[in-house]
Amino acid sequence: MKKGKKTISARQRFAMNLRKARLARDISQEELAELAELHRTYVGSVERGERNISIDNMERLATALQLDVIELLQGI
Template identity: 45%
Template sequence: MKLTAVFARNLRLYRQAAGLSQERLAEFAGLDRNYIGKLEREESSPTLDTIEALAVAMQIDAEKMIRRLSPVDVKKL
């Protein structure tokens, strides 16, 4: 799986686990809601600053955004 696909999947999974809509996450991270959607659909690639802003908004470590998750890890979310 490409890193952009890993990021997109993790963004969606962590956002949903946090109970956030794309709009709410965008507000917390200081980003546009449409951009969040593009990231989740792999239509755009994030900068390191964007990854950090999203991680802070979801109160997780930024490294989790690009870590390949096993099925067991996904169930723990």
Template identity: 55%
Template sequence: MKLCPSNPVREAVAANLRKMRAERNLSQEALADLAGVHRNYLGGIERCERNVGLDNLSKLASALGVTVAELVG
């Protein structure tokens, strides 16, 4: 099921974020703390409800130990 079929980039970020977070056994709250963002914001990104900005995308990638390009997929 596609969460945001009209925006494939947001869909890719959401899917990659969920996958990478799960691979690292991190809860949304733990990753949000590591990245310095609010957990509700992170959840919104994963559900494709929020459009993540570049600064926050960079924070999330850094917290996961990946590049922004890897996170965007």
């Protein structure tokens, strides 16, 4: 990254991309949680970057959004 730019962690990048993808599909956190077979509060904490999410759960969320995990980890 260029000097002066703040580095975004993979967790923060995943959180931002997850929220963006969910909103683009016009679904709630509750609907996403149901599709991914996860709890709504868990999805919310992932979107806020509070969770050190497992690869398995990253895949569940990506699959629920019909995306590849790598799409949720790509730079902003």
